[in-house]
Amino acid sequence: MSRILVVDDDRQLLRALRINLIARGYDVVLAPDGATALAAASRQPPDLVVVDLGLPDMDGVEVVQGIRGWSTAPVIVLSARHLEQSKVRALDAGADDYVTKPFGMDELLARVRAALRRAAPAVQEPVVETETFTIDLGARRVVRDGADVRLTPTEWHLLEVLVRNSGRLVSQRQLLQEVWGPRYESETNYLRVYVAQLRAKLEPDPSRPRYLHTEPGMGYRFTS
Amino acid sequence: MSRILVVDDDRQLLRALRINLIARGYDVVLAPDGATALAAASRQPPDLVVVDLGLPDMDGVEVVQGIRGWSTAPVIVLSARHLEQSKVRALDAGADDYVTKPFGMDELLARVRAALRRAAPAVQEPVVETETFTIDLGARRVVRDGADVRLTPTEWHLLEVLVRNSGRLVSQRQLLQEVWGPRYESETNYLRVYVAQLRAKLEPDPSRPRYLHTEPGMGYRFTS
């Protein structure tokens, strides 16, 4: 079962959380402060972290950052209502969810389930290999000639949609909708620009596409 | 039919939405505030959520997050024009689309349809195989001798109509109407030109059609 690291300086809350989480079958690791938490996390990598923002030794945000540095485990932040500012910073730092104190145990447990479920899709993401490059959807990496290809967020997003529909024609509407949002359905200029950029980075000969094919008037198709 | 959860504190708008959505055959659940909405959503998981950003008890963004925690149902956000900031945050939180108040009912209904269509699992489109070529309707692809056959949008559209009516005679009127629109019902020149192009690309011997048969004075018939 999943291992959950709980970081809080309130001993009473810590005990309550431990009891409830263990009752749900989770493996629980406790830490009263940030330093202990980071140490514990490196020894026993957790699948999820619950961290209070008001810690004695360091800001909870630092804990979030410290964990995000090497783990993709979801982080749920606990905070008192008056710490709006920290809350925002924590989310920016990579927290996945936050719960305002005081909170009901059921609510927290629900959020834990949700966060784990969201993270769970550890379903083997496909790796697409061509003669020229390799795309690892799970790792968000593209390797060509042994070196990482640098893609901007938008380039990656576009490539991802095309690759997930490998072999299938993806209409311009659908691409714009998935990458730029529902309100850009007719702005085909974006597509032209970004497809060109992807080709420049991936195709052996960008002027004669081998993987990113254009179907005039319809859309684009990725072929491995 | 799809169940739609509508969250808004404007009773008049709520009523208008209910009437219009029900009229379209949707199952509607209403909630005047965030807490009620989340409770209702957990009892009756909706297929789509329409939520106003200006709620009395909590920020609409929180509602979006709350729903996103355990559901993948599309979320459409309603917002007043001056709340640009919240709108962005709502989309970041996982909203699928937003509509600015005041809005026309038709626009909202259209976006509801679009969101539901997008969320709908892709139906398994049939693959038609002949001795000469293979037509994959879902992938929008025709393969012949191991190579992709390039079809223009109009060619594809015409072929699609014929294949979906495989074995049946399709009248010229119907073909013109479906491919070129209702105003071209008598322009049979298009048909002659495009049927010829399809035959050139698909038939082993275009002068002796094996798949795309002409029924003089009536229409065309695709036979696999």
Place this chain on the structure above:
DNA sequence: GTCAATCTTGACGGTTTCTTGACGGTGCGG
């Protein structure tokens, strides 16, 4: 604040696709 990276936007030329009309072939009925 500055700086770099990324995104957005518009214009241009080349290419693909669509439209249109004319011509010839075929089959049927007179």
Place this chain on the structure above:
DNA sequence: CCGCACCGTCAAGAAACCGTCAAGATTGAC
């Protein structure tokens, strides 16, 4: 045999579409 209706063929001009480039605008890092 001849005329007519219908279909197949072809090609050229028009229209739509795409690739390309570069200059602002925006964003985020420092």
